Amino acid sequence: MPDETPGQNPSDTPIDPLFTHPASPFIRTEAPQPVAFPSPPNQAPTAPIYSTWVLYRTQIEFGLALLAYLMVLVGSVTVLQANREADWRYYVAVLPVLPAALVIWIFLRALGRLDELQRRIHMQAFGFSLGTTALATFAYGFLEGAGMPHLNWTYVLPLMAVLWAIGAAIFKWRYR
Amino acid sequence: MGNRGCDFQVAVQVKNRLRVLRAELAWSQADLAERLGVSRQTVNAIETGKYDPSLPLAFSLARTFKRRIEEIFEAEATRV
Numbered sequence: 313m314p315d316e317t318p319g320q321n322p323s324d325t326p327i328d329p330l331f332t333h334p335a336s337p338f339i340r341t342e343a344p345q346p347v348a349f350p351s352p353p354n355q356a357p358t359a360p361i362y363s364t365w366v367l368y369r370t371q372i373e374f375g376l377a378l379l380a381y382l383m384v385l386v387g388s389v390t391v392l393q394a395n396r397e398a399d400w401r402y403y404v405a406v407l408p409v410l411p412a413a414l415v416i417w418i419f420l421r422a423l424g425r426l427d428e429l430q431r432r433i434h435m436q437a438f439g440f441s442l443g444t445t446a447l448a449t450f451a452y453g454f455l456e457g458a459g460m461p462h463l464n465w466t467y468v469l470p471l472m473a474v475l476w477a478i479g480a481a482i483f484k485w486r487y488r
Numbered sequence: 489m490g491n492r493g494c495d496f497q498v499a500v501q502v503k504n505r506l507r508v509l510r511a512e513l514a515w516s517q518a519d520l521a522e523r524l525g526v527s528r529q530t531v532n533a534i535e536t537g538k539y540d541p542s543l544p545l546a547f548s549l550a551r552t553f554k555r556r557i558e559e560i561f562e563a564e565a566t567r568v
Contacts, residue, residue, distance in 0.1 A: 428530070488529070
């Protein structure tokens with residue numbers, strides 16, 4: 313190495329810190345050059361994420377339909393309490409079924425949009441819900457015969473819905 | 489472990505190389521699920537062998553990985 317003098321030894325040269333001349337008005341300061349390194353391998357573009365919005369849209373529609381049901385229900389009950397002897401009271405009494413049918417339609421449409429594993433899970437959950445509701449109503453029917461107080465028919469649907477949710481949680485956990 | 493919880497006897501156990509193929513392309517389960525149009529849970533259940541996909545889903549899996557179905561799924565052992 314003939315042309316290498318001791319002063320040019322790279323280990324002897326002082327290391328230039330990044331900010332030797334911080335914001336000097338006399339010396340032009342420049343940002344350090346970025347280190348060149350090979351760019352990462354070309355990755356295939358990922359598909360756009362739209363499923364979240366689809367999910368939320370169904371939930372929003374479901375919530376709005378439930379809200380409509382509650383509003384019609386409260387209105388129907390109010391009108392019925394004011395007109396207890398009217399001829400048309402039966403029509404007003406079944407009026408909340410219309411938004412409830414809308415809820416069920418949205419629900420079934422959401423079921424149809426599930427993929428095959430989710431559909432299987434919900435079918436099992438529905439079987440669970442159907443069976444346990446049948447058992448519970450049957451058992452309570454016997455208990456009523458033995459003297460327990462009479463319960464309203466409208467408790468059956470919420471019971472089914474809650475048991476469906478429990479069943480869906482159970483079967484979802486099994487396929488985890 | 490397909491058809492878990494079923495009483496009828498399963499003649500063929502299906503194994504798959506999904507996790508390996510996915511790792512080769514550095515895709516997450518969510519990436520693959522987006523491409524297939526299914527949920528991430530479904531991809532996970534297929535990978536772990538808890539759920540055997542339907543034929544259409546198996547074909548679209550094969551198309552996504554540009555392989556034949558036999559290169560992804562194989563009938564592992566026969567249990568009688």
